[in-house]
Amino acid sequence: MVQRRTPVVAVDIGGTSIKGARVAPDGRILARARVATPVAEGTEAILEALARLCRSLAGRHPVRAVGLGVPGAIAPRRGLVHASPNVPCWHDEPLGPRLARRLGLHVTLDNDANLHALGEHWRGAGRGVRNLLLATLGTGVGGGLILGGRVWHGDTGRAGELGHTVVDPAGPVCGCGARGCVEAYASATGIVGAWRRAWSVDPARPRPRDRRILADTPRTIADRARRGDARARAVYAAAGRALGLAVADWIQILDVRTILLGGGVAGAFDLLEPLVRDELERRLFGVTPGTIRLERAALGDDAGILGAARLALGRDAG
Numbered sequence: 001m002v003q004r005r006t007p008v009v010a011v012d013i014g015g016t017s018i019k020g021a022r023v024a025p026d027g028r029i030l031a032r033a034r035v036a037t038p039v040a041e042g043t044e045a046i047l048e049a050l051a052r053l054c055r056s057l058a059g060r061h062p063v064r065a066v067g068l069g070v071p072g073a074i075a076p077r078r079g080l081v082h083a084s085p086n087v088p089c090w091h092d093e094p095l096g097p098r099l100a101r102r103l104g105l106h107v108t109l110d111n112d113a114n115l116h117a118l119g120e121h122w123r124g125a126g127r128g129v130r131n132l133l134l135a136t137l138g139t140g141v142g143g144g145l146i147l148g149g150r151v152w153h154g155d156t157g158r159a160g161e162l163g164h165t166v167v168d169p170a171g172p173v174c175g176c177g178a179r180g181c182v183e184a185y186a187s188a189t190g191i192v193g194a195w196r197r198a199w200s201v202d203p204a205r206p207r208p209r210d211r212r213i214l215a216d217t218p219r220t221i222a223d224r225a226r227r228g229d230a231r232a233r234a235v236y237a238a239a240g241r242a243l244g245l246a247v248a249d250w251i252q253i254l255d256v257r258t259i260l261l262g263g264g265v266a267g268a269f270d271l272l273e274p275l276v277r278d279e280l281e282r283r284l285f286g287v288t289p290g291t292i293r294l295e296r297a298a299l300g301d302d303a304g305i306l307g308a309a310r311l312a313l314g315r316d317a318g
């Protein structure tokens with residue numbers, strides 16, 4: 001029987017693995033599991049892997065519902081995946097209804113970045129606020145918006161593509177093809193690209209002495225910046241300023257006072273924050289910069305799972 005204390009199963013579908021957890025209505029993670037995503041084997045195989053993961057997480061316990069985080073363009077109400085970069089064979093795939101039929105359970109789904117924001121709002125750095133914006137600084141820059149306590153989807157479900165906010169039309173080329181998106185500066189790809197440009201390294205034709213530079217990651221570049229390396233400091237300064245320009249725009253449009261930074265590059269929050277704050281001081285109009293809460297996201301890799309759990313719990317979340 002489904003009671004208020006009955007847990008849910010939360011799942012985060014990544015390109016290489018599917019992570020799942022059984023989560024109590026108060027947000028405690030009761031069990032975890034992970035399987036490889038059988039992308040090459042197609043939709044049936046993925047559905048079967050999902051169903052098996054959900055059943056193994058439930059075990060002999062009653063479970064009330066399943067919440068699913070999927071990267072890409074989603075129609076949450078219909079449980080539809082329009083397209084997903086991780087699973088190229090999906091075109092308007094009715095993933096929610098198909099999994100629900102297999103499991104005999106209610107299944108809800110949403111975009112993974114939205115669920116990161118929802119997780120942070122429920123159990124992370126955004127607890128207790130009505131509105132927040134989470135920018136995830138990973139391989140790219142993703143984002144999620146919580147407005148009035150709920151995920152904001154926009155007119156077609158594509159809201160929160162924060163990474164493609166243009167901060168310099170003459171800037172470096174972004175993964176989307178445009179120039180000067182904030183993602184081209186403040187993502188892992190952007191940081192590594194700027195670092196290589198700073199040393200005039202051409203990854204297609206590296207010189208022997210370039211090997212050390214090519215091995216650097218956002219983390220090692222941040223360590224160099226903290227030790228005073230001028231080029232590394234300049235790379236993070238450019239990322240911080242770009243992020244500051246973008247954050248100023250987001251605040252100006254939405255009047256959101258809680259801005260969270262997540263993802264691997266947010267590990268350099270100490271390097272980025274002063275530059276973001278500096279831009280906010282310069283740019284914000286009619287908003288007192290001191291009223292802006294700029295913080296690092298708190299949940300790390302669990303944000304997506306907890307967001308999916310929150311989605312599955314609906315009004316019964318603790």
Ligand SMILES: [Zn+2]
Pocket residue numbers: 163164174175176177178181183
């Ligand atoms: Zn872009």
